[in-house]
Amino acid sequence: MSRPSSAVTGSQRVVVIGGGIAGLATAALLAEEGHSVVVVEARGETGGRAGSWEHDGFRFDTGPSWYLMPEVFDHFFALLGTSAAAELDLVPLSPAYRVYGEPEGTGPAEAVDVVSxxxxxxxxxxxxxxxxxxxxxxxxxxxxxxxxxxxxxxxxxxxxxxxxxxxxxxxxxxxxxxxxxxxxxxxxxxxxxxxxxxxxxxxxxxxxxxxxxxxxxxxxxxxxxxxxxDAVLYPRGGFTEVIAAIERLAVARGVEVRTGIPVAQILTGTDGRARGVRLADTTELDADIVVSTADLHHTETVLLPPDQRSYPESWWRKRTPSFGALLVLLGVEGELPELAHHTLLFTRDWRENFEAISGRDATIPDPASLYVCRPSATDDTVAPAGAENLFVLVPIPADPALGRGGVDGAGDALIEAAADRAIDQIASWTGASDLRARIRVRRTIAPGDFAADLGAWRGNALGLAHTLGQSALFRPGNASKKVSGLLYAGGSVLPGIGLPMCLISAELVVKRLRGDTSAGPIAEPIADEAAIDGGADAGIATGTTTA
The missing domain is CATH 1.10.405 (Guanine Nucleotide Dissociation Inhibitor; domain 1)
Structure with missing residues (x-):
């Protein structure tokens, strides 16, 4: 690996904006490097898109629900001297997921189980x-x-x-x-x-x-x-356990995590270098390095003045956001064997479905190809005994004007009507005919919520879509072109969308500060097998996995 003279040496003061998985992972790795790190999260809890909500005995993940690319998790944990096996209780899913196509008649569709x-x-x-x-x-x-x-x-x-x-x-x-x-x-x-x-x-x-x-x-x-x-895994306790594990490792290395504190501005000195952040309460935090893991559009257009923006509004007008999402969180009385842990419902006319989402006259598709997660099929901690936990995701246009969700039907009318259609569609297509009558807890989350609560550009659910022009070297890089000492991580930048990509984006910050321009992952430390519950997996470095 190369270490040019521009590499950062010695302990630096670092402020990380955002306490989602990218922010916490970046903080943990930088603290492992010997830096002094403070994480500042605008919301009252960490997790970001990988959030959690509890109500009436149900606990819902409000974001990612597929544990894929296990070797990336293994590699990340190995960099911190531990392993995914030591930090998480990972359960292989069989079937990996179930599929229902659009029914031909009035009865339910055929269930197709996909086994890894x-x-x-x-x-x-x-x-x-x-x-x-x-x-x-x-x-x-x-x-x-x-x-x-x-x-x-x-x-x-x-x-x-x-x-x-x-x-x-x-x-x-x-x-x-x-x-x-x-x-x-x-x-x-x-x-x-x-x-x-x-x-x-x-x-x-x-x-x-x-x-x-x-x-x-x-x-x-x-x-x-x-x-x-490969395989589809599930971390028992939900994806909040992944966030908790990374935060635990960060704090153990001296990282300070502050929640409920929005950042109002990234501060720069007369030399054009980042020197810290100003919080919404006007408090200033000094830093040698600022890493923003907030939505890149928010970072660039809200936290920086026009002359310091690498990606101004004119750049964004030519870019494509990921789909938006309607999330429907349901606590349901009784069992739902019609649904696997992961279930996908596919409409017959797929092209029409996707054109409805991203075409010129974008609208919420009806019927919609949608996804249902039933973690209670695997995990008895996410719902009361005798009840089921459902997370429904309907891909919809990335448009905050569609409205916001709410609890018990209190969201905007367009959003709640779409949620009603999704519930009825699941019931009809899978044969769970009495689903609506058994709902005890209901919450909807919509593009308006992604925009307001997460600062997501155009209310998108994931980040910049992975079109060819927004992948690999064409995706926004992880360093500001205008402000020295300002770096980026998260789903908006390299390498892309998803929890594994966010972990890699955290590692790319370390590589940038080291001056490492190699194409591969950082070499893992020699593992003390006895100290980490059977040994940290060598992960990507050796081509093996623990899960």
Whole structure:
């Protein structure tokens, strides 16, 4: 790894804006490096998009619910001398998820269970389409290769130099890589498979990237390696336990976490270098380095004056946000065996569904392709005995004007009506016909809430969508072009959307401060196996995983 003379040396005072996973992870890694770190979070609790809400004995995750890319978590924890196995209680899910297509008649649709593992996945595909099993094996070989390429050549690169892009091994693979960047994911899938459900199983991961399979490049077929070849895990207690573990590790290293304190301004000196932040109560916190993990649009257009913005409003007018989301949190009496831990409902006309979300006349689709998480299928801590916890996500336009949600139907009328349709759709398609009558707790969260509570640009749910022009080196970098000592992390910047990407973004801050321009992850310390409950997994460095 290279360490040019511009690398930061010695202990620095660091203020991290935002107490979501990216902020807490950045703080923990910087404290491990020996820096003095304060995290400032505007809301009353940490977690950010990976938040939590409790009501009447139910505890809901209000954001991410898929634990994918376990080796990224393993690697992050290993950098702190521990492991995911030591910090979390990870449960493999079987099935990984269940799928319902749009019913042909008035009755419920057929349930299709997707079980992780090459043999199980190819058997499922073959059962629905002759020859599809062998074609899936080839597809997953390619997906695994693309995933390995992304991890070793793209995801951990700050692009502070072109060193990684000039790697001879990468250049040799350009003839294979180029078609994956210029062809859409849906074209890549439809040229190989005919069965509509199989196509949707392979295409839906684009939504995890904040976009549709019609708009993301086919390089992202690598996502199918995660759920079909690898495994889908769940951290018992919910994703709030992931946040709690990272915060615990940060605090143990001396990080100070302050909540309920919005940042009003990033302060700079006469030399144009960041010198701290001013809080909403006018208190100033001095710093040598400021790391903002807040939404990049908020950071640039609210916390900085016009002459210090690397990404002004004119830049944002040409960019694409991720989808918005309608979240419906439901506490339900009785059991719901019709739903797996993860369940996906796919509309028949998929293109129309996605065009409704992101087309010129964007609107909430009806019916909608939607996702339901039932963590109570796996975890008895998230709902009272004899009850179920449901988290429903309906991808909708990123538009705060659609309104805000509320508790017990108190949200804006358009949002509550869409929530009613989603509940009825789940009941009808899965056969849980009395679902509405059994609801005991209800809360909706909508784009207006994402904008107001999280400062999310256009009320988007995830960050910048992973279109080709907003991926890898084309995504916003992690250092301000105008203000020295101002760095960024989180879903708006490199490497992208999702909890694993946010962990990597925290590591990229460390690499930037070290002056490390290599394309791979930071080398892990030698693990003391006896000290970390059987040993920290060598993760990405050795190609093994603990989960």
């Amino acid at each position: 593992g090459r043999a199980e996945a190819t058997a499922l595909f073959e059962s629905r389409e002759a020859g599809a099993g062998d074609r899936l094996a080839d597809y997953l070989d390619s997906a695994g290769d693309a995933y390995d390429l992304s991890v070793t050549k793209f995801l951990y690169d700050t692009y502070a130099s072109s060193e990684g892009l000039r790697d001879p091994d990468l250049l040799r693979r350009l003839p294979t890589l180029a078609p994956l960047l210029t062809r859409s994911l849906v074209r890549h899938i439809e040229s190989r498979f005919d069965d509509p459900i199989l196509r949707q199983i392979l295409g839906y991961p684009a939504v995890f990237l904040g976009s549709s399979p019609y708009d993301v490049p086919s390089l992202y077929h690598l996502m199918s390696h995660l759920d079909l070849d």
